[in-house]
Structure formats: structure tokens, C-alpha cells
Amino acid sequence: MAERLDHLESGIKSTKYTRVQKDKSTRLNMTINFDWCKGCGICIEFCPKDCFDISSINQPVMSRLEDCTKCMQCVYRCPDYCITIDEVDPDDDSREVA
Ligand code: SF4
Numbered sequence: 001m002a003e004r005l006d007h008l009e010s011g012i013k014s015t016k017y018t019r020v021q022k023d024k025s026t027r028l029n030m031t032i033n034f035d036w037c038k039g040c041g042i043c044i045e046f047c048p049k050d051c052f053d054i055s056s057i058n059q060p061v062m063s064r065l066e067d068c069t070k071c072m073q074c075v076y077r078c079p080d081y082c083i084t085i086d087e088v089d090p091d092d093d094s095r096e097v098a
């Protein structure tokens with residue numbers, strides 16, 4: 001069950017989350033574009049691993065990227081193309097979180 005995070009407020013444009021895979025072979029990056037997100041909750045509902053929590057304005061918050069299996073349900077089901085996921089070399093800092 002996704003947790004609701006009431007301390008988050010509007011005004012965030014986008015957020016990038018990142019993790020190095022357990023075998024250190026790749027780095028997983030996820031970006032959520034909050035400018036486009038309308039808070040429909042589809043991504044949260046369809047994530048089979050319950051990776052997201054919910055902000056106070058019903059937008060997704062990636063809280064458990066370590067549980068993500070890259071099933072891409074959140075990417076493909078978002079009607080507004082807000083979420084991207086990619087994998088890069090673990091030493092590639094060019095797409096590191098700002
Ligand atoms: S790719 Fe799949 S497991 Fe990962 S956050 Fe999206 S829906 Fe959840």
C-alpha cells in the first residue's frame with residue numbers, strides 16, 4: 001500500500017531517481033516529469049512492486065527504486081508520458097541526479 005507523503009508540495013518540475021544495480025553492472029535511472037503529471041495515480045496502481053508513494057497532490061513519489069523490476073508498467077500506462085526509465089553504465093555520471 002502506497003504511503004501518502006503530505007510534506008511534498010507543488011512546484012517541483014521533475015525529479016530523477018537513480019540506483020546502481022545489485023550486481024553493479026548498470027545504473028537504473030527514473031525520471032518523473034511533474035510538469036506533465038496530472039496526478040491520476042495510474043502508475044501507482046499498476047506498479048506490481050509497490051515502489052511509489054503518493055504526494056499530497058496525488059503525484060507519484062519513487063520511494064522504493066530498489067524493488068523496481070523494470071517491468072515498465074508505469075512508463076507504458078502513464079497517459080501523459082511523464083515517466084522514463086533507462087539504464088546506463090554505473091560509472092556514467094552524465095545523467096546523475098542533480
Ligand atoms: S518499472 Fe515496474 S516495478 Fe519499476 S516502478 Fe515502474 S511499474 Fe514499478
Ligand code: SF4
Pocket residue numbers: 032036037038039040041042043044058059060077078079080081082083
Ligand atoms: S500515470 Fe502519469 S499522469 Fe498519472 S500520476 Fe502517474 S506520472 Fe502522473
